[in-house]
Every structure is written in C-alpha cells, then in structure tokens.
Amino acid sequence: MGIFDEIDLTDLDVFAERMPHEWFDALRREHPVWLHPATDEEAEPFWVVSSYEHIIEVHRSGTLYSHQTGPGREGAGGIALTDIEAGRGPGLQMVMTDPPQHTRYRKLVNTGFTPRMIRRLDSVMRTRTDLILDQICEAGEADFVTQVSAELPLMAIADILGVPDGDRKLLFDWSNRTIGGSDPEFSSDPSEPGGEYEKAVIEMAMYAHELTERKRAEPADDVWTALTEARVTLDDGTVAELTDLERDLFFTLLIVAGNETTRNSISLGMLAFFDHPDQWQRVRDHGMDSTAVDEVLRHTSPVNYFRRTATADTQLGGESIRAGDKVTLWYPSGNRDEKVYDDPHRLDLTRTPNHHLAFGGGGAHFCLGASLARLEIEIMFEGLARRLPDLEATGPADRLRMNLVNGVKHLPVAFTPSAPVLTTA
Numbered sequence: 001m002g003i004f005d006e007i008d009l010t011d012l013d014v015f016a017e018r019m020p021h022e023w024f025d026a027l028r029r030e031h032p033v034w035l036h037p038a039t040d041e042e043a044e045p046f047w048v049v050s051s052y053e054h055i056i057e058v059h060r061s062g063t064l065y066s067h068q069t070g071p072g073r074e075g076a077g078g079i080a081l082t083d084i085e086a087g088r089g090p091g092l093q094m095v096m097t098d099p100p101q102h103t104r105y106r107k108l109v110n111t112g113f114t115p116r117m118i119r120r121l122d123s124v125m126r127t128r129t130d131l132i133l134d135q136i137c138e139a140g141e142a143d144f145v146t147q148v149s150a151e152l153p154l155m156a157i158a159d160i161l162g163v164p165d166g167d168r169k170l171l172f173d174w175s176n177r178t179i180g181g182s183d184p185e186f187s188s189d190p191s192e193p194g195g196e197y198e199k200a201v202i203e204m205a206m207y208a209h210e211l212t213e214r215k216r217a218e219p220a221d222d223v224w225t226a227l228t229e230a231r232v233t234l235d236d237g238t239v240a241e242l243t244d245l246e247r248d249l250f251f252t253l254l255i256v257a258g259n260e261t262t263r264n265s266i267s268l269g270m271l272a273f274f275d276h277p278d279q280w281q282r283v284r285d286h287g288m289d290s291t292a293v294d295e296v297l298r299h300t301s302p303v304n305y306f307r308r309t310a311t312a313d314t315q316l317g318g319e320s321i322r323a324g325d326k327v328t329l330w331y332p333s334g335n336r337d338e339k340v341y342d343d344p345h346r347l348d349l350t351r352t353p354n355h356h357l358a359f360g361g362g363g364a365h366f367c368l369g370a371s372l373a374r375l376e377i378e379i380m381f382e383g384l385a386r387r388l389p390d391l392e393a394t395g396p397a398d399r400l401r402m403n404l405v406n407g408v409k410h411l412p413v414a415f416t417p418s419a420p421v422l423t424t425a
Contacts, residue, residue: 004031009048009328009403010041010081012182015304016401021345024050024333033317036328042081046307046326047319052337052357054317055329059361063098063311065327067365070309072324079306080404081328093249095257099364104240108230109223109250109368118371121156125375127422128155129383134420137387141394144411148384149266150259152376157258160372161251162215162222170207174200175259178252183401185409201252208251209244224251260405261302262373265358266380267397267408268300274393276347283349283385288378292349296377298356299347301332304406306360331357332406388415 003026014020027034032051038044049055058065068090069077075086078096090096094105132151136142154168163171180186181196215225227250231241242250273280283292310325321327334357336344341351359367367373384391394414400407 004034007036008039009036009305009330010039012041012401012403015403015406016183016399018399019304019332019406021332021336024330024336028333028337028339033319035319044326046081046328047316047321049316049327049329050333051317052334052340055331055334055357056361057316058308058327058329059363059365062363064314065308066098066311067096067102067306067308068098070311070324073309077309079308081305081307081326089249092246093253094368095253095365102364105242105246105250106364106368108240108242109227113223113368113372115371118375121159121372122375122379124159125152125156125379126383128152129379130387130421133383133387134422137415137418137420140417141412141414144270144413145263145267145408146410149270149380150263152266152380153259153262156372156376157254160222160258161211161224161254162220163211163224167207171255171259174204174252175256178204178256179260179405179407180400180402180409183409201249204252204255205248208248211251212244212247257367258369258372260407262369262376264302264405264407265297265300265373265377267411268302268406269296269377269381270384270391270411270413271393271397271408272296272299272347279347279349280385283381284389287385288349288381290374290378291352291354293374293377294354294356295347295349295351296381297358297373298335298341298351298354300406301335301356301358302406303331303358304403305330329361331360334361387418387421391415 003023007023007027008014009023027048027050032049033054034048034050036046036048049058066077067079069075069086073083075090076083077090078084084090084096091101094102094109097105129152132148136147142148150172154171155165157163158165158168158171176186177196177200186196211224212228215222215228219225227242227247231239273283305328308327308329310321310323310327312323314321316327335341338344359370391413392415393411395412397408398410400409
C-alpha cells in the first residue's frame with residue numbers, strides 16, 4: 001500500500017494527532033494538483049493543491065476560483081470543504097464573497113485595520129502582555145494555550161471592536177465552538193459539527209446586533225462604532241453601507257479569524273521554539289524583528305486550507321478542473337515547498353526572502369488582519385523571552401480535532417517563578 005492510498009485529508013483524527021507533513025511532501029513531489037477521492041466524511045472528490053506555485057496561481061486567478069459558489073451548487077459553497085448553504089454565509093460573509101461584492105466589503109471595513117490604526121495598539125498590547133504574564137509568573141507553570149496564547153488576541157480584538165473585557169470569555173467560547181465543533185471538548189455531539197457551528201454563529205450574531213445598538217446609543221473610538229455608520233462611495237458612484245445581517249456576520253468572522261489564527265500561531269510557534277532551541281536563544285538575545293515574525297508565520301501556517309469552487313472548466317498543473325469542482329489550497333504545504341525554501345521544515349528566524357502563504361497567496365482576499373497578527377506575535381514572544389526565558393514543555397500538546405485550522409487546545413509548560421511587573425492597587 002503506497003502513501004497515496006493512505007492519504008485521507010477528511011480524517012480529523014489524523015489532525016488531532018499531527019500535521020501530516022509527510023503526505024504533503026509526497027504530494028508536492030509527485031502530484032502537486034491531486035484529485036482526492038470521496039470518503040465517508042466527504043461524499044464527492046475534491047482537488048488538493050499542495051505546491052506554492054499552484055496555490056499562488058489560484059489566488060491570482062480572480063473569480064475563476066470562487067470563494068462563494070460555483071455551477072451546479074445552487075448558491076451553496078464557501079471556504080470549508082463541506083458546502084455551507086446559500087444564505088448562511090456564501091454571498092453574505094466577507095470571506096465567502098467574490099469581487100465586486102468583496103471589494104465593497106473591504107472598502108467599508110479597511111479603515112479599522114490599516115497599519116497606522118494597528119500601531120496605535122502597540123503600547124496597549126505590550127501592557128496587556130505583561131498583565132497576561134503577571135497572572136502566571138508566580139506559579140511556575142501554566143496551560144500555555146488557555147492562559148497565554150489565547151489571551152492577547154482576545155484582548156486585541158475586544159479592544160478593536162469595543163467589546164467589554166468582561167465579555168472576552170464569550171468570544172473565546174464562540175471561537176472554540178465555531179472552529180472546534182468536531183472536537184469532543186467543544187461540542188456535545190462531535191458527529192454533528194454543523195449543529196455547534198450554527199448555535200455559536202447565532203449567539204454571536206445576536207450579540208453583534210446588541211453591540212450595534214449600544215454603539216449607536218453611546219458611540220466610542222472603536223471599529224464597531226465606525227461600522228454602525230460606515231458608508232463608502234464605490235467606483236460607479238453609488239454609496240454603499242453594511243446591512244444589519246452583513247454586519248452581524250462580519251462580527252462572527254472577526255471573532256473567529258481575529259482570535260483563532262493568531263492564538264495558534266503563538267502556540268505552534270512556541271512548540272517550534274522548543275524543537276529549535278537555538279532560535280529561541282536568538283529571540284532572547286535579539287528580540288523579534290519582522291523577518292523573525294514572518295518565519296514563525298511560515299513555519300506554523302495556522303490555516304490548513306481554504307476551499308474554492310471552480311466557476312469554469314480550466315487547467316491547473318496539467319490537470320483538468322471542471323466547473324463546479326471543489327479545489328482546496330493547503331497553505332502549510334505551500335509554505336514548506338522545497339522549490340521555494342531551503343530546508344523548509346526548519347525554523348530559521350533569519351530566512352529571507354520569505355513571501356509565505358500564511359495570509360494567503362495574494363489577490364483580493366489578502367488577510368485583513370495581517371498587521372495585527374504580526375504585532376501580536378512580535379509582542380508576545382518578546383515578552384515571553386524577556387520574562388519566562390527558560391520556558392519548557394512538561395507534556396505533549398493536545399491538538400484540535402479539525403482539518404480547517406492547525407490548532408492546539410492545551411500545552412502544559414513550566415518555567416522559573418518570578419514576581420509580577422505591574423503594580424496593582
């Protein structure tokens with residue numbers, strides 16, 4: 001039995017055990033565009049794009065590969081392997097729309113996520129990082145995921161949206177249930193992950209609606225206040241604004257994307273530093289510059305794949321893609337492509353150039369939160385290296401049972417106890 005007979009990217013238990021890099025190494029080498037057979041979990045075959053070159057090609061092909069839907073799907077589609085029904089995301093949530101509708105969304109929400117706006121958060125996030133580390137520093141041990149890596153992204157997205165600190169745990173719970181519906185820890189019925197997803201999305205949308213009303217009554221200097229009244233003039237002269245439903249769904253996207261991905265980059269990055277102690281020493285000696293941050297993003301690749309739907313018959317990597325076919329782009333594989341990176345499985349904080357795919361492969365859907373994620377990673381690792389320099393794992397990582405994201409639920413760590421640095425009243 002060859003390795004291609006073993007590959008099943010719908011087997012969530014595999015991802016709960018490891019990221020199957022050996023499968024992707026083989027796919028890039030022999031079948032960079034490969035038709036994955038149907039399985040018990042996925043009733044139709046789907047294309048697996050594993051090479052850097054072809055992932056970039058799909059990203060830059062415009063609406064030939066749709067984020068929304070394709071022929072024969074009656075409006076269903078989206079970015080996950082399993083179709084999301086029309087009216088429940090495709091065509092409504094920004095990440096599941098195509099230009100020109102996507103362009104309208106971006107113009108409406110871009111102002112809250114410019115590098116200048118994100119830099120305003122720098123000093124606040126450094127203080128927040130010290131606050132996070134103050135909560136664990138005296139104990140000498142912690143769950144790195146729940147007590148460290150999850151906290152800063154939650155605080156940052158709450159600050160940006162104007163969500164009260166007391167509601168951060170709601171954001172954490174919603175994010176876990178949306179992404180982790182197939183994991184027994186986050187779902188009462190892992191065999192029906194869609195049910196948990198639906199419940200979490202409804203709860204988030206209801207909260208977003210209430211938050212909108214609150215911001216209209218009491219405006220503040222935050223993104224959500226801006227989005228309650230955001231209007232933009234499009235190229236054709238029309239004035240656009242978000243509907244209530246679009247705004248509510250955008251909230252769900254920000255909560256999940258703004259929390260889950262950066263949390264996992266920090267968790268997986270710490271695991272990578274445990275495997276590459278020379279690189280951790282470099283952080284201790286020199287801090288984190290932009291080159292180091294990009295290497296952490298390349299190496300961790302927190303989003304495993306996004307799905308597209310072909311809108312017309314086409315060719316990719318010598319294979320014939322038919323209109324309506326599902327096409328999945330596997331970013332951890334592209335980010336370890338031997339044709340692009342020397343010794344790609346090694347973490348090297350001096351690696352340059354490094355045009356990684358952690359934020360996508362270019363085109364209209366480049367990650368809106370890229371500047372925020374970079375800043376969070378830089379600040380958190382610098383804080384850890386400064387305050388907990390001898391951090392070490394005391395047990396294995398407990399991985400998320402999910403193939404869409406490369407997730408870690410728990411990671412026990414220990415370190416030399418130290419005193420808090422922030423004085424409290």
